[in-house]
Amino acid sequence: MGSLTEAAHERAALVASTLPELRAASRDLPPAKAFASALRRDCLAVIAEVKRASPSKGDIAPGLDAAAQASAYVAGGAAAISVLTEPTRFGGTLADLQSVSQAVPVPVIRKDFLVHPVQLWEARASGASAALLIVRSLSPDLLPRLVEAAQEAGLALLVEVRDEAELERALAVHAPVIGVNNRNLETLVIDPATAPRVIRQMPPHIVAVAESGMRSPADAQPAADAGADALLVGSAISASASPSDDVRALASIPRRARPAAP
Template sequence: MTETYLDKILAAHRETASRDTRSSAELLAQCLQLAPARDFAGALRAPGLSVIAEVKRRSPSKGDLAADLDPAEVASAYAEGGAACLSVLTDVDHFGGSPADLQAARAAVDLPVIRKDFTVALHDVYDARLMGADAVLLIAAALNDDELAQFADAASQVGLTALFEIHDEVELERALAVNAQVVGVNQRDLVTFEVDQDRAVRMAPQIPAGLVRVAESGVRGPEDATVLYSAGFDAVLVGESIVTAGERAAAVRALRSVVKA
């Protein structure tokens, strides 16, 4: 079987994790001394379509998007436009992000922030909390059932919201089995990087009522956002279309202003 780009990214992250000799107990103790995290899930339950606005320098599929961005400046523009939360890439090698980007963005605004990265080890969860994140991404396609359960428990223990990213019914069931409260449907295939614009709409009815539903990838503007909001999504996670916009605050505001069709 041919190795995919996702396989390569995950292998690199797992290799890094395998060399991490820090004590899990010490990291946990440090996390438990921190001030409470901002309420990521609560922010997404606000009336209207919530926007998780992404600070994103580059992507594997598109290359550089805004390589020289100022994270604090971008975060401030997103907040001005009415974003509910921020997403900040911290993957250095493949997305050009860093923990410093997350810290700068979070310090500039009062919004909850998710660490957008490939969580492959327990220390990744603790590191997310220690670098200042309020939420952590758990990608079902990248984790086995034991890892999904362990990392979900760890996130809860240190006060992080877990965003469970899924692509299909099987992954949804796996997320629900570990008591997922925030479910993100990624419309981008992590193997081919192609976007299926209808995936989130197909999956929406299968996500139980009461959970926070997030649509990820392929949200090109208000028209796409309207379709997703009308399908029952509480929030959209948007990166490329707003980070490359001439007026980022206006781009977020346009997404925030959509009404159900």
């Protein structure tokens, strides 16, 4: 993950001077679609990801049409769309984010290694309603700075953690939507017990999102049992021949109330 974070700093430095133009472009857009409320459903909400490649799998769907794929997800009941914009290892672009934002009626998230406020304004100017922040990739002073920048830009956040210590950092910045990644971003190994364990520690008012390693309803059931509100699913459905059907199956899992953390 370190090299991707370093590359993100380099990409941000190249566009930092465009911040005034991005702010102006964002002011001309309609208000962002509500993100947290879109993930509160009777069944698990599905955040379906547009993903051409990944460091763990290589090429997944290199010829994928981002807008068409996102529309297929929405037809299957996706509550929100996640769009990878990292260019070197995930094959994403800001143009994908813009085309998806224009094509679907649900909130769209920019998923990338975001390390500078200019990247949040890029997301908003491209039509995103939300953006991902990875706690592990951000210093203790940078995380609250980016949370403040997102609020100024009118963006919601999905704040991603991997363990209880990172959960405490996310709660300290009052993140209303917190994702737990089953994948270790250093080793790329998936531990399916991670999200259920950490989600059980979240207060009931937090929207809890389980991420990575869920290809089927059976894979997602432990997260549902732990009180997850939503799933973020990428590789399996990006490579699927029937993405609408796969999203529909995941979106049919009943959501269970999460009891207060011990």
